[in-house]
Amino acid sequence: MADLRFELVTPERQVMAADVHMVVVPGTEGEFGVMAGHAPFMTTLRDGELAVYRTAGATPERITVGGGFAEVGDRGLTVLAERAEA
Structure with a gap:
């Protein structure tokens, strides 16, 4: 499967921009994983960790x-x- 283009940005700077396999995101409705080809959508984040x-x-x-x-x-x-902080 093709790589997923991932960008993480804060008001101060771009934290990461890379082609990756998958990212697990802490959404307000629960964690979700995103890989290339995922259906489009938008959600808010809760405090947590991106993997x-x-x-x-x-x-x-x-x-x-x-x-x-x-x-x-x-x-x-x-x-x-x-x-965001590593």
């Missing part, structure tokens, strides 16, 4: 996020977080 899997079966990189939005679209996954 970024660069390749299938890899150990995830964890990034703590607080507040904001996640949008899945034709171009991939964009997370607009109020704050």
Whole structure:
């Protein structure tokens, strides 16, 4: 499967922009995983951790996020977080 384009942005800076295998996002309605080809949607974030899997079966990189939005679209996954720290 093709890679997912992932971008994580805060008001201060772009935290990450990479092609990855999967990202698990802490949505307000629960955690959800996004891979390439995911159906488009938008949701708000709760405070929690993003798990970024660069390749299938890899150990995830964890990034703590607080507040904001996640949008899945034709171009991939964009997370607009109020704050983020690795």
